[in-house]
Amino acid sequence: MELALFYIFGGLAVLGALFMVARRNPLDGAFSLIVGLCALAGLYAMLHAEFVFILQVLLYAGAIMVIIIFTIMLLNLNSKELKEPPAGRVKFCIVLAAVLLGLYAFLSTLSRLPVKDSFVAPTFGDLDKVGQLMLSAYMYPFEVISAVLLVAIVGVVLLAKKVI
């Protein structure tokens, strides 16, 4: 049952990603990427990661994809700009990706990672547990992240101004 769910969500994620790369219109690609990101959220739920699941739906499939779709609509690309020059390196890229993936598959057979299902507590990945960890062991990175976000906000406002 769990394996079947894994294949359903994983297949949806891969299909969404492939459509995103393959579609010529970036708006189609953005919508299929949203499907893929929601499938990834399902995988996070299967992995007992409640906090990450909420963030994935809210932040990625919600906020970030809304910004991207908003930008695509703002740019208002015409069909001339959507027409890409035929790339001559497609075969090379496919071969490169296949070789790297095969190399990874070969290397993963040599690894000694835990294969059995390790038991985790029912509260594993809960909001309060992750929050406690974030504000105790990872307090300084947490504060630095807030500074980074502030700098990003100021930078976006500066960039968006027509005259600086």
Next chain:
Amino acid sequence: MATIHHYLFLSAILFFIGVFGVLFRRNLIVIFMSIELMLNAVNLSFVAFARFTGSMDGHVFVFFIMAIAAAEAALGLAILVMLFRNRATVQADDFTLMRD
């Protein structure tokens, strides 16, 4: 029973689709979405490792990656809009200012 190898292999597949998108596509918006896809693939392997080693540090790292990705999305798309305003194109091949 889905093991850690299933999740890591799925993560690798998603990452290589993202790499392929960056190498192959010429549209800056699609390249940008491919980068987001690669970040998500890394997040999946972080969460898988957290689940199968029983430590929640991976979830905190995913939170940090998502915060950085949000900042990157806002800044990157603002730069994209600026580029489009100046050059009226979003094809990566048309930005050859440094080469000419």
